[in-house]
Every structure is written in C-alpha cells, then in structure tokens.
Amino acid sequence: MKNSTIKKSQKTAPALDQSQIVAACWIAVKKLNPPSASKNPVMFVVLIGTLLSAGITLQRLFAGASFGFELTCALILLFTVWFANLAEAIAEARGRGQATSLRSARRDLMAERLDNHGRTTKTIPATELRKGDKVLVSAGNYVPADGEIIEGVASINESAVTGESAPVLREAGTDHSGVIGGTKVLSGEIVVAITTEPGESFLDRMIGLVEGAKRQKTPNELALTVLLAALTLVFLIAVASLPAMAGFMGVNLDNTMLIALLVCLIPTTIGGLLPAIGIAGMNRALAANIVAKSGKAVEVAGDIDTLMLDKTGTITFGDRQATRFLPVAGTSEQDLLEAAVYSSLQDPTPEGKSILKLAENRGFHLPSLPDDAVFSPFSAETRLSGLSLPAKDGNAGREFVKGAGTAVSRWAEGYDLFVPGSLQGLINQVAQTGGTPLVVASNTAILGVVALSDVIKPGIAERFARLRALGVRTIMVTGDNPITAGAIAAEAGVDDFIAEAKPEDKLALIRAEQAKGRLVAMVGDGTNDAPALAQADVGLAMNSGTQAAREAGNMVDLDSDPAKLLAVVEVGKQLLMTRGALTTFSLANDVAKYFAIVPAIFIAAIPGIGALNFMQLHSPQSAVIAALIFNALIIPALIPLALKGVNLRAISAEKLLRNNMLVYGLGGVFLPFIAIKLLDVILTPLI
Template sequence: MGANKKKLLTGDIVTNAIKDSFIKLNPVTMMKNPVMFVVEAGTIIVLLMTVFPGYFGTEETVGFNLAVFLILLFTVLFANFAEALAEGRGKAQADSLKKSKKEIAANKVVGGSVKQVPSTDLRKGDIVVVSQGEMIPGDGEVIEGLASVDESAITGESAPVIKEAGGDFSSVTGGTRVVSDKIKVKITSDPGESFIDRMIALVEGAKRQKTPNEIALNTLLTSLTIIFLIVVVTLAPIAGFLEIELSVPVLISLLVCLIPTTIGGLLSAIGIAGMDRVTQFNVLAMSGKAVEASGDINTMILDKTGTITFGNRMASEFIPVGGEDTNAVAEWSAVSSVKDETPEGRSVLELMKKEERTYSPAIAEGGEFIEFKAETRMSGIDLLDGRKVRKGAVDAVRKWVETQGGAIPSDLEAKGNAIAKEGGTPLAVAVDNKIFGLIYLKDTVKPGMKERFDQLRKMGIKTIMCTGDNPLTAATIAREAGVDDFIAESKPEDKIAVIRREQAEGKLVAMTGDGTNDAPALAQADVGLAMNSGTVAAKEAANMVDLDSDPSKIIEVVAIGKQLLMTRGALTTFSIANDVAKYFAIIPAMFTLAIPEMEALNVMKLGSPLSSILSALVFNAIIIPLLIPLAMKGVAYRPMSSTKLLQRNIFIYGLGGIVVPFVGIKLIDLVVHMWI
C-alpha cells in the first residue's frame, strides 16, 4: 500500500468508472453538483427537442440539435467519469482490504479455561489468547505478554513489530498475525466496528464530507451559474430586438459554454483524489476536511523521540577516565559490542567506522557473549584468554569492578554526571578490575531533518519540538534539527496549551502522537496524525492514522494537502479564464451580423454564429477529459510564498486558460465550418 506500489489506473477501474458515469446521470445524484446539473437539464431539453421536433417547431434544426445533445451528453458523462475514476481507486483499495477481512478462530478466555469461538462472536471486553502463528481475531490491547506481530496485511510492510502490555505499543489490529511468542489481548471493538471496517468505509469515500473551502467554491460556482443563466435568458429578447433568432438549443449551448463547467466537472474528483493520495502514502484520512486542513497548516507540533530523532540511543563519543587513552576506550568498547545486536551495540561499531578507528575483532572470536539483563544492567564478553569485558550503567559496572578488587577512577562520577546533565546516557567500559572510560550515548537527529524543516519554513509553517529532555539537551537537539521553537520537559497539558495558544492567534495546527497521553492534544489539533502502532485512544482522537507508524510523515501529509489546494486553485483559475475566452469567442460571432461594430471583438474570425457555438461546445466537452489526469495526479507543489504562488498560477493557468481556448476553438471551427 506504499506510495510506489500502486498503479495510478487499471483496466478494471476505468471499466467500472465508465459504468458509474452512466449510473451517476440520475438527477438526484447530479443535483449535488449544481453546475453539472444545469448541463444535464439542458441536455434533456435538447434531447426532447431532437426526438420530438414537431412539438417544438424545430424540424429544420434537428441535425444541429442532435449535435448539441451529443456534445452535452459527452460533457456530463466525462464529468461523472472524473469523479467515478477517483472513487474507483478508493474502492479498489477497499476491495483489497475486504479480502484480508475473514472469519478467524479465536481462543477466548472463559472463566479459568480457553474456549475456541469464531471471531464474529467476540464482543468488546472479551479476552483472547493468541499464540505464535495465529491470527489476531479483533482489534484490541495487549494486557499480558510480548510478541512480534506481522502487520503486512494492513501496512504492506514486511518487518514485524513488537507489541507488549502497557505503554504506547500495546494496540493490535484484527487480521494481523503473531510471529513469535504469545500474548493475551482484550478486544476493544464489536463486530463491524474494527479498524479494518473503518478503513474500508473511509477509503470507499462514500461519505466524504465537503470541506469549508470546497463548500465556498461550490457556492461561487453556483452563483456564477445563476448569473450566466440570467444573462442567457435576457439575451433572447435582446437578440429578438436586433432581429437575431436564437433557438433554445443555441441558448442552452451558450449557457453551458459560459458557466464554469470545467471546474464544476472536476471539483468532486479533485477532493476524492486528495483523500486517495494520502492513502497512497499509507495514511488513512478520516475526512476530506482533514486532508485540506493539512494544506493550510501554520504550526506543526512534533515529538522529539522517533520523529525528529531516531529514538534509539546511539554512541556519539568515547570519553577516557583515569588517565587512559581514548583509543583504548574505543577498542574495548568495540570488543564488547562485536556480538551485541542491540541498537546501542551496533552504534558503537558505526562510531568506530565513522571516526576511522581500528580494533581487532579476532580478540572476541570464540568468546562467550554476555547478554544485557535488567538485573545486571550490563552486557559484554568473556574472552578465551580469561579476560572479562563489560559495558553498562555506570553504577552497575562500578560495583562489578569493586567486587573484583579494582580501583574506581576519581573522574568517573564527574564525567558521567556531565553526560547525564546534557541529556545523554553514559555507559562505563571495563576489563576485569579496571574501568577504561565512558561511551556517550545520545538520541541523534535523523538525516535530512534540517533540510525538511527548512522546506516547511519556506511553506510558512512554524515547527515546535516537544520533548521531556532538560532545557540544555532540548536546545541542542532543536539547534541540530533546525526547528523554530521547542518545549523542554513537556507534559501532555503543555502540548494542549501550545496548540490552543496558536489556534487563538488564528492559526491551524498539526500534531503527531502515538500514546494515550497524546490523545487530548491530537483531538485539539486541526490535523492530528496518530501512529497505527499507538494506542486505541490516540487513533480515535486523531483525524488521520499513519499505517506505517512513521511520525515524520506529517510533512508529506502537509505537502499533499497543499497540493490539493493548489490543484483546485489552478484548475479554478484555468476554468474562469476559459470562460472569459469562450465569451469573447461566441458573443461577437453571434451579434456581428446585427451589430457590425462588434467585428472588432471577433478576434478569432470564426466562420459563423452556429459554427462558433458548436466549436466552443466541442472544446468545452473535450477539455474536461484532458484535465482528468491533472485533477487525479495533482499540480506539482513547490514551496514558495503565497504571492509567488498566486503569480505563478495566474501566469500558467490564467494565461493558459485564455490562450488554449482561443487556439482550440479556432482549430475546431475550421473543421466544423466545413460541415455547416
């Protein structure tokens, strides 16, 4: 389900979209789009005048009426096709989810025993036991045990994730599989209310809510339609006064050409495609409003751990104590880490490589690796020559050395405390009864984060980092990452306070989180992105869920939201400019015979009034399908100021919206005029 794992369109999606284009001709459905409803009403009227010309006195213009009808029908169908195409991609994703949703046998705890029941019989509050190789029968929280869970059926990622009781990684999803160990799960949803059920309903887009901006644009389009309807109606008596005969099909054609049919036909598709686009990035948006709001974000609140930094403590420096050499500290640190597969152990070897230090891995060959245990708080290796190497918490290593009669360096405590005050973690390294030095572990900033925050700054978005670290450590990380502000030693209420403060200034705020303590802030934020690996409370409070549990993905979500707004703005600009061009194409050609002075406005030199109307109508019909790929894919977003963005849109889509119709209508008129 990743961004690069899906084709934009498939044959099945296109075929189903064509069928849905005809189904959507239902007037009840069309009324939701006032602009296209007017076009459909005009299509029906022209059809009646074509089929029953005797009732309308249009026997002499049946051919023209038929041509107008076919062009209008083509226009409506392609507008419906654009919307159906966008919906079809969501439905295709829903179908793939439905395949993963099947009845699973559940080991339900009843009293003191375990009874096997169908997953459909489970209710909220039931307790189930899930062992290695078994499917998790429903959404729930791990209340006992720890296990690796394969969530590829939901996220598309093959790497299993660790789920354990308590904390922020206790939430499990029905339909995922336990890879190792055994867990006890408390079911948190009734049948039909699971996370997959909600995903299916959301990606199908059946209940997509219109956003405030979309409602405002709909209102504008409706107003323009009413205005041009009045204009066209008043043209009939004006034309009669000038002894110019304008038939009903001509007036309907004129109306369809002048109202904003281009954006009217693509508006729904743009909104649906915006929701679909975040789904392509494995982000589930609860509504179109959430996607659009992300495009207007002014402030972004981000947790430090896991978002800005890796979240794993990594070796950053070797610090000698007791007069020892730095190289000796580095060498014994590496020897103790040769067989250590923890992130800390691997980071020691990576630091050695980064600093171009050398050591002999052969020293550790054949040695017995001592795993880290909560009781000892140390790990290490017992070498074949009898020497014992240990690394771990300073106090634990100190006690271990003292039991062997070793002396403690006088500067050990001071240097260890200095690391701790900076927010780092000191690990002592010892060989037998001698401590050589310390490994400075710290949470490091992810590569490229500074550049990404620079990009957000260009978008006009302020970034605020929240962390439980002390102010000194927080300032260091904030400086390295390039965020605009930070909150040190932050608590849940601090996050809500900063969100409310920003909102009080009229700003829209986005936030990421995964824990129960993040739920209030996620609910308060205008865009709340919860991690799928997080708690049920966090996912229910947010209006977006990241199935990959990548907190930094909020940056992509913001870019998609801005792309949605840009696409709508660009196509609206193009559509209005289009209408201006068509106005100057049709009106002068229609009235030139009665008002010779209007020849000056007939810059396109169209063949005749009828050919100009048909040419404009044909152009109007074909421009919608030509713009469908742009509406689906979206206008490429480039970070820039609002002023530059407006200038760019006006230049490309405003100027293009005027030039393209002039060229297109003229070329079509050359062909149409030959047949009239």
C-alpha cells in the same frame, strides 16, 4: 528516511485494469440521473441544458425542420456531463482498487475467547466478538479483531494492512500495544482485549473511506461549491434575460445558442473535476499509508501553520544508545557502572538495555537480583527510573536511580546528598554534542553521567526548510534538557523547541498556538498523547499506538513513522494547490469561449459585433460547436492532473498565487483560443 518530495514519499496508486475502467464508465452513466446530478449544481445546470436541447431537437424533428445543429449540441452537452461523472467515478475506482488489499485482510477468522479467569472457554467466529472480550492469540494465528495487548509480547506481520513485509513488535503496557484484526502473529503469545464492535473495525472504516462511499465534502470544497453555484446563478439570470432584451430590439435569438452560451460561461471545468480532486487527495494520503478519517483532515493539513514534532522517532531515529560512562570527580568508573547496571536491570527500554550491553562490553558482570528487589519504571512526572534493594542480613537497603539531571538533583535532596561540582560540566559536555546526559545516583552519592547518543535522520533539515518555505513553522518538543534540545534543534533546522516537556505541555502549546489563530498539527502514539491529538487541528496517530491515541487522532499512519507528519502536510498542500490551480484555469478559459459564442449569437442582429470575432471563425454554428467541444473535452483532459495533483513546490502563498495566475490563468486564457480555432478549421468542411 523517505525522500522529501510527495512523488517519492508515496507508493504508486494501483493502475485501473480494463474491467475497472468499464465499470467506471457505467457508473458515470448511472450518475446522469437527476437526483445524483443535483449534488453538483454546475453540472446539473448543464444536464438541464442537455434536456432542453434534446427537446428543441425533437420539436424541430416533428416540425420537419433541420435539426443537425441542435442534435449535435445536445450530444456534446450530454458528453460534458458524462465526462464530469467519469472523473469522479475514476477517482472512486482508484480508491476501490486501493481497498482490495484491505479486503483480503478480512477473512473468516476464529477466536479463542477467554473467560474472566483467563481460561479458554471455546473457539468462536471472530464476528461474535464484542468490545471488552479477551482473546488468546498464539504464533501462527491471526488477530481476530482490533484490540490492545494486555499480556505478552509478539512479533506481528501487518503486511495485509500496511504492505510492509517486515514484522513489527507489539508489547503489553507500552505505547506499541495496539493490534489490528487480520494481522498475523509470527512469534509469541498475547492476550488481546477487543476494542471495537463488529463492522466498526479499523479495516471496515478504512475501506468505507477509501472507496468514497462515505466521503463528505470538506469545508473548503463546500465553500467553493457555493461560489460556483452563485456564479452559475448569475450567468443563468444574465442569459435568461437576453431574449427579453433582444425582443425590445426586434431580434429573435436562437434558444440552442443561448443554452450553449450559458454552458460555456459557467465554470464547468472545475465543477466537473471538483469531486475527483477531493477523492484523489484522500487516495494520495492512503498511497503514503496514511488513513484519513475524513477528507476534512487532509484538507486542513494543507492550511497548517504550526507543526509540533517529538524529537525521538521523528527528528531522530529514537534508538538512543549508551556510548560513554562519565564518573564525577572522586568517583571510580566501577562504582558508576554498578549503579547504572542496577538501575537498568529491569528497565525494558532500549536505553536501559543499551546500558547493560555497554557495561558488559566493559567487562562488568551483571548481578542477579533478589526476589524482593523493587523496580521503579520511568514516569513523565518524576523523569526517573531505578531499583530498590531492601535491607537484608544486616546490610542497609540500597537505592539506584537514573534520569534527567534536575530530576536526580531533586531526588538527592531527599537524602541530603552533595551535588558534585563537576556534574554540571559532564552534563554540558554530553549535551553540547547533541547527546542525552543520564545522571546516575545511589542513596549515598551522585556518581556520574551516562551519555546516550541519538542520530538525526538524514535529510530532515531539508524537509524543514521546505516546510518553512511553504509557510509552516516547526516546533520540536522533547524531554531533553535545554542544552541538548538546543543542539539537536540547531542541527535539525527547526524554528523553535521546547525542552523538558511533559505531556500536558503539548496540550498547552497547542492551545496557545490556536489562540493566536494558527492551525496546529501533531503526532502521537500513547494514551497520554490523546488529549493533545484531539485538540490539534490535525492529529496523526501511530497505528502501533494505543487505542486511545488512534481514536483521538483524525489520521492514522499505518507505518507508525512519526516523520510521516511532514508528508501529511505536503499531501494537504498539494490538494489545495490542485484545487486552486484548476479553479483558476476553469474561470480563465471562459474568456475565449465568450469571444467565440457572443459574436455567433448577435452577428445577425448587430453586424458591428463581428469585430469580436477576431479568431475569424467560419460560421456561428461552427463557432458554437467548437466552443462546446472544447468545453467538454477539457474535462477528461484534466482528469490525470486532478488525480495526480500539481507538483508541490516550496514557495510562499504569495508566490504560489502569482504562479497560478501566470501558468493556469494565462494558460486558461490562451489555450481555448488555439483549441477553438483548430476545432473550427476541422469542423468547417463538415458543416
């Protein structure tokens, strides 16, 4: 079980080497061109101010006047824009670094393509494969492209994609049949149906996303960009009107100082860091081995109200094992063992195999099955599995089933079987201990219960408590009976549960929650989960799952760990908290810059305004340069926080807002006063 904190649930993002840092610096220079800069309205205004300041500098140069102040301001403004570009370039470079290992998985692969009759036709380059082709992959070879196993079972090394060296099992006809191109088959032989066209593989999409080349702004990011642009426009109009107002008073204002005033008043800090925050959010998700198909998915995860979780594999380890045989009154344990064994002989599930193992441990000899035996696999509709032995040599045919108590009782009605009075007591006995009661019957009698035990993952209750404090409601969905579900729900600490759930119940629950105005997240891996994954606001599909599930979800977990959905919500919360904290800080630090620059501009015309210069700055020029330097340097100073994210704490939205106002709001007010005064002291001997 992974630790509940974001910091420990993720792998460390790769550090940038010297060449990557140099490349990021050069990319930041290239982003200074107007078409690229115009994508960020706030920094585009700063760039225009830089060009105007440069023009004023040249004008004074050609006029023979002093231009040191104007040149200094122009250079500081240029660095302000460059620092903003650098923040985004570093975030993108970290994404490219994370994509390096993914690129190594793309190699010159060959494929053994099969014809319609299942015969190998010829070996071809993997790039020639098309959707719908079938290929044979043997032990020691690489899967040539994304696909679904349609025949066979294999142990596969997915370390090139997931970073996890432990092999995984993939099998046809299960919810763990998906394979990714570039992964290696260690043992077994499989037939894979290709599900993607060249250039559209899972790895191709991952690399494009993490490199930031195809990143689109999220809705919240777009809304904040519009707000920042509106604030910038308001300040632009206000500053542009000052010369006309001063003209009526017979006062001339310095144009360079007006440009400095505008730049210091607009929200340059958050404007410069906003793209980096969004990219870093996706990078943090990838560091947890979660691939988001868009930045929107990560962002929406931070707004989730309801978390819908399967019990098996998420809350519990999911490896339910048979632990006890409990015959009903009047039935021998041997009869129960026989029926349980026959119903499980061809059952490929872990539960079925554990029943056979437990029976062997009890000294029961496993029988051989006739060729005409018919196995009925478990289905979500019947909630039963079993085996039929046809009549032969004068012996009557026999049927054996196992499943949920209500399902077996309905099946027994077809044979007019008596339901023993002690059956419900045995079911309750198992369920009240958190186990799963599996009722066993034949076509002649209901024989008893097999107790299946599952184990709740350690620390899961603490994680649910953490999510509850963040305002997220958790709902456990399980096929278990209500008593078992209630016992596990109480121990795990979920807010609600739904028992005896079918796949369509998940979809109905999601729609019901969304109808109440809530955002819902869920996890799934099977084809029957696809509708619910598509309906959910955040759908986390398992990498090992079916192609339908991966296509329906807007996130894919490379580790195929259902509990990762909890980390997804925390990553989203951290993204929103980081953006909110830095926005608060950016808007707050305009106060100090106002008290630094306004007196500098108007002190000559309005001596009384000098009262605002309570920082006792040395001169108008030193005040303006100090404010501009702080305005520029605060952007690179906050790049590490933008990339790492603020610490996620389990508190309500109201407390979070209050804390942000106290820490980043008050910090944003007082820090600039101290920094600008210190810079003024340093600059005084130089001016």
